[in-house]
Amino acid sequence: MMGQEIYLERETFFHGLDPRTKMFALVIFFVIILYFENPFWVAPMSFLVLAHGIASRSLANLRPVRYVLLVLAVSSIILWNLFANGKTPLFWIIERESLSYSVGRTLILLSLVVEGIVFLSTTRYEELTLGLIRLGLPYRVGFAVSTAFRMIPMIVASTYAVAQAQRSRGLDLDTGNIVQRVRKYLPLLVPVFLSMIRSTNTFVMALESRGFGARKNRTFYLQIGFKIKDFICLACLAVLFTAATYFKLTGHGMIAGLQRF
């Protein structure tokens, strides 16, 4: 059940917050990021996300996915132009408004991904489970949710191993158009899938053997609780949320003259 972990063991202000505060922050950040379409209005949130990443020293986790993010950003800046029109032509099918819209969408996309990674870099799966339980979810559900996150790095690790095995047999995964490439990845799916099933099987056996669900009432080794810094964070989030909602409702942050399809 082990792959490269996303969580980073650091001692920062943000690591020490209660998991519930971290979850509220994540949700509120996501909502506000999605409020606006004008990049100048999205940008402040993107800066906050970046600041959050720097202050919690979790941007190291962006390194392995930096090329994916780059490809995502470039293609997003181009593709969103196809879904929007404007009044001020720049060149070809691109107008000032549609370009502005594309940049806004791209910023939103990147901010969401980065904030998600920062969240997982600062929150242990166990904290997530415990936070969800304290919010009223049953233990099994909380555990299932955090297990889903646990699976991500594991899938990545096993895909990597399988890809290496097939490449060394001469499978060329690096050339060809999109359709060809997708077809080439098919031989990878079977082994990845099967090895996932196999290790999930052992994982479940290990869980049972460690008394998972043996008693109705479970105790927790981790201790969480709201401290002063949690209340400060929650207050800041409330102010941020109120302000952003006010601007949203009064019609700010849109792009004039933009037509979406």
Next chain:
Amino acid sequence: MTLALSIRNLTYQYRGQKKPALDRVSLDVARGDSLVIMGPTEAGKSTLAATMNGLVPHFFKGRIDGAVNVLGRNTRESTVAELSERVGMVFQDFEAQLFSTNLELEVAFGPENLGLPREEIVRRVDENLRLVGLAGFKRRSPASLSGGQKQKLAIASILALTPELLVMDEPTTDLDPESKKEIFRITNGLCLREEMTLITVEQETEEVLSAKNVLLLKDGRVAGYGSASEILRRIDLLKAVGVMPPAVPAYFHRMGCESLPLTIEEGLKEFAARRWLISEEAYRRAAEKDERRVSKYGETIVACENLEYTYPGGVKALSGINVAVRRKEIVAIIGQNGGGKTTLAKHLNGLLLPSKGRVFVRGVPTTEQTLFELGRTVGYVFQNPDHQIFSETVFDEVAFGLKLRNMNDQEIKAHVEQALAAVGLTGFEHEDPFSLTKSGRKRVAVASVLALRPDVLILDEPTTGLDYTEQRSMMEMIRNLNEQGCTIIFITHHMWIVAEYAHRVLVLKEGQVLMEGTPREIFARQELAEAALSPPRVTTFSRALGKTMLSIEELALCTLTGGTSP
């Protein structure tokens, strides 16, 4: 005598299988005893272990007959989780059984499930991490541990549930020799200190000498059950079951003795009492064979020059590696878990490219060849065949690489046939590879690389997870390939395989070459222990007699009995 475990006439058949995995097994184990279960693959060892904590019949699907009573409880009437309070289970796959973000949470997981108060959990976490020697690593992530440490952590996390019966299913199969010994030191200590019953499934006989009882399983049936000292002396029975006999009694058995010593000390006494000698003449002939072999090698085919590799995260895995492999050699790479063996091997076919220095294949740096081109010279067989197999038939699986190279159907057929013949799978063309045993799947993986007819074959742990008979036949196959001209580089934890099959050994430690030489040279050196390694038992025994011998056969040929018997 109170029983920890009582099994009566147990038959178990997995759903969809034609034969029962366990066939009328009966077994009693007293409290405080230690039992080792041995047998070939598919003998039903893991199934038997799984009956002890209720995974059979509650987790696996199948038909069960007979009764299993564990600590006075019928396993049919209790769930696995309920049984977990008294029966602990450690699995072979240490990756899959760890799932927490640091060591203390890993150990705390079990006690948390039992609803213990936090102070008690804290106490158990500290106590058990200390017991397995991981006290200083509380805040570390399990992923950052070595293989041996991971398995120790798995044991600690089970011990935190204070089980009365501890079942371990091949806990050391994937570990280096030194980690293996440490695990057995821990578990042997447990047996002595507490009223704990210990049941271990194990492949390797040498580690079992200290157990009280041994159970031999074959085809789901009990093939032998008795005290370890009795069973381990029955060399013919062990061979018939497919278990490697311990070296010392096997040697005396080979010499035709009736009463067999078990340990090295007993063996030395017996050797002296019989006034046997080692023939200098015969030994010199054996050693000369090593030298003659060297003269037959061809030109250098793979070479590393000041190779250094740093993983993207910044961890330095290899440094200052200078190695040259010549045509027709068999080179073994050994060293502890995490010592850089696989990282080095992956450089030799271009799967990894050096951070510094260069790797040459046929004189051309790997950075200047594509993986596709390199694949023609160097074939790489991964440790886990299941990372590679995806086709519906064995034929398609082996033909996959050939099709990628645009060969015509006739050529493909010829190549596949030859490769399957080399691995002993002729006639299996239309089988589903997933229906084969692990050894069968490993052979398919080897064949699929072999079909490309590489000059150099790299095998990452070709014998791990196989039983003794399968290990022998895998290595005989590899030796055959070598005799046909293929250069072989393999990674292994099995020292007897290094001793008997390798021409040259590279010992890696912390990413550097600690030693290099013939098996005879390497196993004679004290520094071996620094790399968490120890020679095979027969070599240790022969060194106590003054010479470094690599196999029971060699030792037997060099023994001068002088026709005397005491």
